[in-house]
Amino acid sequence: MTSAQRLRIVPSQFAVEHLPNSTFPEDDEWIALVRAPEGLTVIREAPAWVEGELWKGFYSASPSSPNSTGQLAAVVGPLAEAAIPVFVASTYHADLVLVPSHRLEEASDALRDAGHRIAD
Template structure:
């Protein structure tokens, strides 16, 4: 897969929150989706619940069509159109694909930008959240 190869994406049914803990150790619960430890602290991606404060993110994932880890440009092919549309992203990469998070309020514009770039997006799991 190169940057010119369309990637089939789907909306993940959960909504997510992204948090930061500067002095944190491994979370005591197992409610996290992704953890990234850096010298300045721990970033935690969790499933967001109805009354969670802060920004909620919608996940776009291409794991049904796994990528070749050696193929250059796969993530750039997704984030480029989103950047061009002025949509912020947070990415958690897996072995098979990238979970690209976009702000919930920008999901319609994100899907439009990705589809204009040739990436079909399955919206069957996109349901309104409280």
């Protein structure tokens, strides 16, 4: 594993949507978009009225280079070992690692046990 990382919990809750027949969302209220042959995946800050799975995010508290290796694996590995599902959106400086909201505490514990520091 690479050295332990300092992660912060993003205060927002997120919704992840799949829009099978879209190439772009109808609004600009999104955080990340991924277009693929099967449609568009949209990550957005969850509005109060949203139904379905809500996600919380971990994000690096200190940026890294896109050439850094093992940064994402060091975070998702312990979550996989704890059988916690993830959804990831990568940025130039870090990865936004989403976990189901109801498993945030369990995910935080797994990451701490792996040596990461979580800034609340």
